[in-house]
Every structure is written in structure tokens, then in C-alpha cells.
Amino acid sequence: MPHIELEAHLPGITGLLEYRKDTGEPIRVLTQIILRGPSTLTEAERELLATVVSHGNECRFCTTAHAATVDLLLGESETSERVKADIATAPVSEKMKALLTIAALTGKSGRLVTPEVIAKAKAEGATDLEIHDTVLIAALFSLYNRYVDGMATAMPEDNSYFNVLADRLVNHGYSRLPQGYDHLKKQNAKP
Amino acid sequence: MPHINLPQEFPGIRSLFMFRPETAAPLNALVQTMLHNPHPTLSAGERELIATYVSRLNVCKYCCNIHGAIAQHHLDNNAELVRQVLANPETAPISDKLKALLKIAAKVQSGGKKVTEGDVAFARAEGATDIEIHDTVLIAAAFCMYNRYVDGLATWQPDDAALYDKMGEQRAREGYLTAPFKVNRTEEVSSGG
Numbered sequence: 144m145p146h147i148e149l150e151a152h153l154p155g156i157t158g159l160l161e162y163r164k165d166t167g168e169p170i171r172v173l174t175q176i177i178l179r180g181p182s183t184l185t186e187a188e189r190e191l192l193a194t195v196v197s198h199g200n201e202c203r204f205c206t207t208a209h210a211a212t213v214d215l216l217l218g219e220s221e222t223s224e225r226v227k228a229d230i231a232t233a234p235v236s237e238k239m240k241a242l243l244t245i246a247a248l249t250g251k252s253g254r255l256v257t258p259e260v261i262a263k264a265k266a267e268g269a270t271d272l273e274i275h276d277t278v279l280i281a282a283l284f285s286l287y288n289r290y291v292d293g294m295a296t297a298m299p300e301d302n303s304y305f306n307v308l309a310d311r312l313v314n315h316g317y318s319r320l321p322q323g324y325d326h327l328k329k330q331n332a333k334p
Numbered sequence: 335m336p337h338i339n340l341p342q343e344f345p346g347i348r349s350l351f352m353f354r355p356e357t358a359a360p361l362n363a364l365v366q367t368m369l370h371n372p373h374p375t376l377s378a379g380e381r382e383l384i385a386t387y388v389s390r391l392n393v394c395k396y397c398c399n400i401h402g403a404i405a406q407h408h409l410d411n412n413a414e415l416v417r418q419v420l421a422n423p424e425t426a427p428i429s430d431k432l433k434a435l436l437k438i439a440a441k442v443q444s445g446g447k448k449v450t451e452g453d454v455a456f457a458r459a460e461g462a463t464d465i466e467i468h469d470t471v472l473i474a475a476a477f478c479m480y481n482r483y484v485d486g487l488a489t490w491q492p493d494d495a496a497l498y499d500k501m502g503e504q505r506a507r508e509g510y511l512t513a514p515f516k517v518n519r520t521e522e523v524s525s526g527g
Contacts, residue, residue, distance in 0.1 A: 253485025292446025
């Protein structure tokens with residue numbers, strides 16, 4: 144049960160962003176820019192960075208949501224599964240392996256990011272902006288993971304919730320829905 | 335040396351804000367709303383103390399020094415109070431409610447799942463409201479982001495106490511949305527050794 148009263152039909156992060164919309168808004172705007180704005184990294188690559196950090200922080204809600212988003216973008220689930228299991232042998236580019244390593248380290252502590260892992264990423268072709276965005280994505284998900292778990296938010300009752308969520312994150316992005324989230328009340332109600 | 339090519343005239347997160355203004359805008363809007371804008375019950379000084387304490391636990395020199403300075407300027411320029419909270423919140427001359435909130439903040443810093451129902455019940459018994467508990471968790475989580483951003487890119491983090499005091503005074507007065515002043519880095523580097 145969440146530590147404070149949140150809307151029951153909004154598990155995970157959504158109930159928190161709706162609880163205090165004035166802090167929710169800049170968090171949403173930041174996420175939309177960094178995960179959906181113009182970038183030399185694909186949306187799937189950026190979602191993989193979010194997934195690896197959430198997985199490292201053992202945040203079930205965020206890991207499931209962003210892995211589902213990667214899977215929908217790529218049309219397969221092998222990549223997200225293998226990145227979670229072992230970055231070194233995952234089916235991604237050498238540049239992505241270096242960026243995923245930087246993200247995983249940042250998720251633990253910014254102080255763990257060494258000149259060596261940065262040099263490796265640059266040698267594989269990563270630009271300053273890609274390195275910047277990787278660290279910021281990892282830092283942002285360190286916020287999300289602690290926010291979601293620190294408030295003890297609920298997991299959805301049904302795992303199909305994540306399919307609906309991934310569809311929204313792929314086709315709409317991170318901005319607040321103009322009509323709000325009341326329509327989820329029916330969809331999410333117990334049969 | 336920073337991991338990427340950052341503007342030299344600004345320390346810490348300010349160099350990152352200059353590097354990528356698009357993401358700077360929501361990052362500044364968030365900290366302004368959490369720490370500076372009016373709050374129903376928590377003073378700006380109390381909220382800055384939470385941010386400072388979490389930054390200390392994350393060993394982020396820049397964030398700890400700048401938010402400590404901002405807290406001090408919100409709290410009648412009481413540097414000793416900031417020092418006492420950082421040394422040990424339990425024995426610092428602050429309210430029992432703020433002590434309970436700082437305990438929750440420390441749990442969030444070490445991992446969201448560490449916050450127990452008991453921690454929250456204890457804070458409530460000291461008078462903490464839902465919004466205070468929410469904002470404490472969010473501030474602590476947000477500083478786990480800001481600290482990682484600042485340290486993960488190895489930004490320039492000066493050792494000059496007078497510089498943090500000057501920047502802290504500006505932020506306490508103006509909030510987070512105004513332009514920062516440039517820092518003469520050559521001077522800082524040569525005098526700081």
C-alpha cells in the first residue's frame with residue numbers, strides 16, 4: 144500500500160505525477176525531451192538505458208514498463224532481456240554497450256563513472272551529447288526508481304497494464320494526456 | 335577534468351545547464367517548485383536542508399556546498415545549524431518532525447525500498463502531513479538525480495567557500511530561474527592551488 148493516499152486506478156509513477164501536478168509537469172517535460180526529443184540515439188536505445196538503470200535499482204514497476212516499451216519499439220523481447228542479464232554479450236552495438244555501462248554505473252553513483260569508461264565510449268564513436276544524455280537519463284531514472292519505491296506505489300493488478308502503458312509511451316510519449324487518466328478507471332477495475 | 339567539453343566559466347550543474355539549455359529548463363523548474371516556491375508547511379530553509387543532507391550522503395561536493403549555502407541564507411545566515419544537521423540530524427537543533435523527514439530522506443538515498451511503514455508512521459506521529467512526506471521523498475529522489483548528473487560527468491567543483499556563499503546568497507534571494515554569474519576560473523585555480 145502506498146505511504147500516502149494516491150488514486151487507486153493509477154499504479155506506479157502515474158499516481159505520483161497526478162498527486163502533485165506542479166512537480167509532475169517538469170519531470171514529464173524533461174523525460175519527453177531526453178527520451179523522445181531529437182537525438183542520434185534511437186528511442187529504443189534510450190529506453191534501454193532507462194531499463195538497465197531501473198533494473199540495477201531493482202524497481203519492478205519502472206523496469207517492466209521500460210522493457211515493455213523497448214520490446215514494442217523493437218518488435219522483440221530478446222534485446223531487453225539480454226541487456227538486463229549481461230550488457231557485454233547483449234545484441235547491441237559496441238557503442239551502446241559502452242553507454243549502457245556508463246548508465247549502469249551512474250545508477251549506482253555518479254562518482255563511479257571513470258575516465259576509462261568514458262574513453263571507451265568515445266573510442267566506439269559516442270559523442271559528447273550522447274554521453275551527456277546517457278548520464279542524464281541514468282540520473283533521471285535514479286529519481287524515478289526512488290520516487291516510485293520510496294512512496295511504496297502499487298504494482299498494477301494485471302500485467303496487461305504494461306502493454307497499455309508501453310503503447311502510450313511509444314505512441315503518445317511522456318506528456319500528460321490532455322484528458323487526464325480517468326478513462327483508466329473502467330479499464331483497470333476488477334471484473 | 336569534465337568527461338565532456340563543458341563551458342569553463344560555470345561550476346557544477348551550471349556548466350551542464352549551459353551545455354544543454356533544453357534540459358536545463360525543466361531541471362530548474364523542478365528545483366524551483368520543490369525548494370523555492372511557497373510551501374504550505376515546510377520553509378525553504380527546511381527543504382534546502384533535506385537537499386543538502388542527501389547531497390552529503392551522495393558525497394556530491396558541489397551540490398552539498400551550494401545547497402548548504404542556500405539553506406544558510408534562508409536560515410538567518412546560521413552556518414552552524416547547517417553544519418550540525420550535516421554532522422548528525424538527531425542532535426541538531428531542529429524540530430522532531432524535520433528529524434523524522436531527514437531519516438526518510440536518508441532511506442530514499444540508499445534505496446527507495448528502504449523506506450518502511452514504520453519510518454512513515456514515525457514521521458506522522460511527529461506531525462508530518464501527506465504532502466510533507468511526499469515532498470521529502472521527491473526532494474531526496476531528485477537530489478539522487480542532480481548529484482549523479484553533476485558527478486557522473488565530472489563537472490568542475492570548486493573548493494572556494496566564499497564562492498559558494500556568494501552563489502548561495504543569490505539563489506536564496508532570487509530562486510533558481512535567474513542567470514548565474516560567471517566565475518573567473520583562472521583566479522580560482524591559481525589561488526586554490
